Structure formats: structure tokens, C-alpha cells
Amino acid sequence: MTDQLQLQTLLAASARKDEQAFAKLYSLASANLYAVAMRILKKEAAAQDALQEAFVQIWHRAIDFHSDKGSPMAWMATIVRYRSLDILRKQKRLVNVEDIDLEQMDKELGPLGKLLESDMAQELWICLQELNDKQRNAILMAFYEGLTHDELAERTATALGTIKSWIRRGLQSVKGCLER
Amino acid sequence: MKYQDPELRQALAAEYVLGTLQGRARRRFEKLASEDARLRQIISSWEQKLGSLSEGVVPVDVPEHVWASIQKRLGFDLMPKARSGMLSTFWNSLMLWRSLATVATIALMFAAYLNLFAPKLVVNQYIAVLQTEQQQASWLIKSDLQNKRMIVHIVNEQTIPIGKAFELWMIKEGDKPISLGLISPDKQLNLPLSDELLDKIKQANVMAVSIEPAGGSPTGQPTGPVPYTGKVTQL
Numbered sequence: 001m002t003d004q005l006q007l008q009t010l011l012a013a014s015a016r017k018d019e020q021a022f023a024k025l026y027s028l029a030s031a032n033l034y035a036v037a038m039r040i041l042k043k044e045a046a047a048q049d050a051l052q053e054a055f056v057q058i059w060h061r062a063i064d065f066h067s068d069k070g071s072p073m074a075w076m077a078t079i080v081r082y083r084s085l086d087i088l089r090k091q092k093r094l095v096n097v098e099d100i101d102l103e104q105m106d107k108e109l110g111p112l113g114k115l116l117e118s119d120m121a122q123e124l125w126i127c128l129q130e131l132n133d134k135q136r137n138a139i140l141m142a143f144y145e146g147l148t149h150d151e152l153a154e155r156t157a158t159a160l161g162t163i164k165s166w167i168r169r170g171l172q173s174v175k176g177c178l179e180r
Numbered sequence: 181m182k183y184q185d186p187e188l189r190q191a192l193a194a195e196y197v198l199g200t201l202q203g204r205a206r207r208r209f210e211k212l213a214s215e216d217a218r219l220r221q222i223i224s225s226w227e228q229k230l231g232s233l234s235e236g237v238v239p240v241d242v243p244e245h246v247w248a249s250i251q252k253r254l255g256f257d258l259m260p261k262a263r264s265g266m267l268s269t270f271w272n273s274l275m276l277w278r279s280l281a282t283v284a285t286i287a288l289m290f291a292a293y294l295n296l297f298a299p300k301l302v303v304n305q306y307i308a309v310l311q312t313e314q315q316q317a318s319w320l321i322k323s324d325l326q327n328k329r330m331i332v333h334i335v336n337e338q339t340i341p342i343g344k345a346f347e348l349w350m351i352k353e354g355d356k357p358i359s360l361g362l363i364s365p366d367k368q369l370n371l372p373l374s375d376e377l378l379d380k381i382k383q384a385n386v387m388a389v390s391i392e393p394a395g396g397s398p399t400g401q402p403t404g405p406v407p408y409t410g411k412v413t414q415l
Contacts, residue, residue, distance in 0.1 A: 005391060006343060006405045012339035019256050020314040026247055031239035038240050048246050055250045067341060070228030077234030078197070085199050095228045121232035142200050143233055149200055171194040178229060 007072035008065075015062040030055070032073065033080045040084040040146035050087050054080040070120055083147075088146050127177035135170035138163060141167055183212060189222055197226040308387040308410035309335070318408050319363065319389070321348065323373060323381045330360065330381075332369040338408075340365050340391065347392045349402060350384035350412070362396050365391065384412045 005030060011023030033054065036048035057079050065075050128136050138156065141147050149167070153160045182191065195201040196209050213219045306323040320333040332348070340346060346365060349357040358380055363369060373381070388409040390402035397403050 003405050005344070006407065008341045009339060009407065012341065016339065018316075020312065020316045024312070024314060025246075028248070029240045030247070032234070032237060034242045034246075035237040036234050036333075037390065039237065044243075047343065048243065051242065052246055052249050052253070056253050059254055069224060070231055071235065073235050074228065074231030078231040081234070082198065089202065110242070111357040120228060121235050124229060124232055139198065140233070142198050142339065143230060144237075146199050148202055153201075167198070167200060168191055171191070171198065174229070 004071050004073060008067055010063050011058075011065050013110050014059060015065070022062075025058075026055060029073065029076055033076055036077050037084045040081065041088055044055055046087050047084070050080060050084040050093045053083040053087075057083070062121075067093070074120065085146055097111045124174070127174045130177055131170050131173060134158075135166045135173075138166045139170050139174075142167065189219060194221065194226050194230075196223060197230050240396055267401040280390050303413045306381050306384075307415060308412045310387060310389055310408040310410040312407055317408075321387055321410070324379070325378055325382070328373045328375075328378060330369075330371045330373050332363050332371070334364075334366060338365040343394050344391050344404070345394050345396060346389050346408075347396050347402070348380060349388045349390065351386045351388060352380070352383045353385045357388070357402055358384075359397065359400065360387075362392075381412070382414075386411055 007025065010021045010025040010028070014025055017108070034047060037050040037054075038044070041047045042052060044146050054076070058076055061079070065072060069075055104151070114174065128139070131139070138152055141152060141155065147155065149160060149163050152158075152167075153163045158166075183192075191342065192198055192201060192209055195214075196206065201209055213223055304325045306325070308321045309317050310319040310321065311317050316340050317335040320335055322331045322333065323329075338346070347363045348363045349359040351357045358377075360377070361371070386409060388402070388406050390397070390406045391404035392398075392402070393404075
């Protein structure tokens with residue numbers, strides 16, 4: 001498990017244009033971040049492009065990271081997700097959404113311990129448990145796989161309007177729960 | 181669109197971060213956020229909340245050419261491949277350190293450099309150059325047994341997260357680390373050494389710096405990561 005504090009120190013050094021620190025940051029974080037891109041893009045070449053774009057951006061934006069912006073891994077992963085989503089939308093999705101195996105996804109996410117690295121992740125996970133299964137799954141599939149509303153509707157054989165409302169209300173509940 | 185409606189702003193920000201806000205709506209929202217600091221804060225708050233989900237993924241090995249491309253894009257000097265796999269424990273990093281043959285050489289080089297500026301030849305000194313795993317020197321610790329002082333020279337300024345402190349340790353192989361106190365990331369220190377500590381320094385093999393809560397380790401032993409280590413060399 002990668003130490004968040006060490007990542008934070010390395011990000012701070014990268015902000016001062018310390019190339020060695022950035023190399024270390026890459027060696028510690030890239031496998032996790034590549035996994036994030038792979039989940040969304042499913043294709044190695046595309047995921048590698050996303051990772052490359054993201055790290056270029058992380059180097060330039062390292063100065064923007066502060067520990068009050070959450071965990072360094074979450075911050076970097078957000079950058080990777082946005083780049084992955086950009087690439088995904090530019091290319092026609094080549095993977096049939098039917099192929100995405102929700103059970104496999106749950107298995108890969110593994111026991112709670114895997115997720116519970118930062119305080120925020122722990123709180124979020126608890127709040128996600130308060131949602132009903134359908135709402136939670138829709139949110140997790142959108143997050144991890146980059147599915148659109150339409151794709152989610154297709155994948156879960158649910159009306160588009162219902163999907164939209166699951167996600168909107170689900171996110172609202174999560175926010176309410178986190179603020180309690 | 182009524183973009184000032186607080187609920188709508190929250191909902192759009194959340195779906196932007198989740199990724200379900202797409203296409204033209206996504207671009208429009210990005211443009212809006214670029215001109216609206218409050219909206220950027222809302223987005224950032226959602227990024228913190230949902231972003232933590234990414235911590236749960238199972239890592240996938242990245243082919244080496246990706247890092248080469250990134251270095252090329254950023255115009256880095258070609259450097260040795262980033263070491264994969266982290267040495268997280270204290271003792272592991274010491275083991276690594278012992279295996280580095282360059283250590284003594286670097287320490288002596290620095291000592292020679294410093295002695296250029298010292299009018300009298302000082303003997304009976306113990307020095308340690310603390311380095312990162314990438315062998316970037318950060319501090320030079322000079323223990324002067326004659327004058328009973330320890331001088332902490334800055335070789336490269338380091339950065340420490342808010343609320344944390346660097347703590348210096350000396351270690352004799354097989355024994356528990358002994359704290360030499362907190363050191364500054366960017367200021368030279370000149371500290372008195374007790375006879376007891378002087379004795380211990382003579383026997384120490386390694387010095388190391390750990391990251392501790394502000395005020396130092398609460399347990400008297402290193403509790404955080406140990407990013408810097410260096411072998412103790414007698415001059």
C-alpha cells in the first residue's frame with residue numbers, strides 16, 4: 001500500500017521541479033493510476049496515452065495540490081479519469097457494455113480493506129452502503145467504467161429516466177451523508 | 181439554464197466529476213467553471229469525495245516505454261529508470277543503503293569540499309550524507325567530536341507537509357534507532373552533543389531521517405516513512 005504522506009512529499013518536491021522526486025512519484029503511483037485508466041478505456045494503448053497525458057499534467061499542476069484537496073492519490077486519479085474520459089468520448093466505444101461484468105468488478109474491488117486507505121474513502125464507502133444496491137451500482141459503474149447514462153440504462157435494462165434519477169439522488173444522499 | 185441555482189450547481193458538479201455529464205454539456209460546464217471560482221470549489225469538493233474511490237483499484241503494471249515518453253515530453257534529462265517497488269520499512273531502506281557502494285565516496289567528496297573552506301584540518305569527525313532512494317543528497321550531518329557539536333548542513337532543500345517534521349536518527353546495527361532531534365528542511369543547524377551521544381555516534385553505522393508528526397515521534401522510535409538514509413563515515 002502506498003503511503004499517502006510520501007506521495008504528498010513527492011508532489012510537493014515535483015512542484016519545485018524536482019525531476020527525481022517526480023520519477024519516484026511515478027514509480028509509486030503509476031500502477032494504480034494505470035489501473036484507473038484501464039478500467040475506463042479497456043485498451044492498453046489508449047490507457048497508456050491517458051496515463052502519459054495525466055502525468056504531464058500532474059507535473060505542471062503539482063503546485064496546485066494541497067493536502068486539503070484530499071489524498072494525493074485521489075487528486076492524481078481524478079486527473080487520470082478526466083483524461084481517460086476525454087479519450088473515451090473521442091473514440092467510439094469499442095467494448096460492448098454488456099461485457100462489463102459487475103460481479104467481477106466487485107470482486108476486483110475486493111474486501112473493504114483495499115478501499116479504506118484514506119479517511120475520505122472510508123467515509124465515502126460507509127455512505128455508499130446507505131444507498132440501495134441499484135443506486136450504488138449505477139454510481140460505481142459510472143465512476144470506474146466511465147459509462148454514460150445511456151450505457152448504464154442499456155447495461156442494467158432500466159429506463160434512461162430512472163438511471164438519471166438513481167444517480168442524481170444517489171449523489172445527493174452521499175453528499176448529505178458525508179456532511180452529517 | 182439557471183446556473184445560479186445552488187442545487188443544480190451541486191448536481192452538475194457531481195455528475196461532471198462522476199463522468200456522466202458529457203459531450204457539449206461537459207464542455208459548457210468546464211467553460212462556466214473556468215470563470216466561476218465558487219463553482220470550481222464545488223467541483224473540487226466532489227473530486228475529493230468521489231476521487232477517493234480510485235484508491236481501491238488493483239494496480240496494473242505499466243510498460244516501461246510510457247515513462248520514457250513522459251520524460252521526453254517534459255524534456256527531462258535521461259535518468260535511470262524509476263525504481264519500481266517501494267522500500268517502505270525502515271530496515272529495508274537500511275539494507276538497501278548498505279548495498280550502495282557509492283556512499284562512502286560521496287561522503288568523502290563532501291568532506292573534502294567542506295574542508296576546502298576550513299582553515300585547520302579537523303580530525304575526529306563523523307559524517308553522514310543523507311540521501312533519497314534516488315541518491316539525491318539532502319543533508320550532510322557532521323559530528324565534531326573535538327568541539328562536541330553536530331552540524332546539519334543543507335545539501336538540497338527538502339519539502340515537508342504541513343503538520344509534519346523531519347527527525348534525525350542514528351542507528352547501530354542490531355540496536356534500536358536513537359533520536360538526534362528534529363532537523364530543518366532548509367536551515368543549517370549547529371547543535372551541542374552530550375558525551376553520551378558522542379559515544380553513541382562513534383558506534384553508529386547509519387543515520388536516517390523519518391517524517392514524524394510536528395514535535396517529533398510520539399513513541400521515541402521512527403513512526404513515519406524514512407525517505408533519507410546515510411552511512412556514517414569516520415574522517
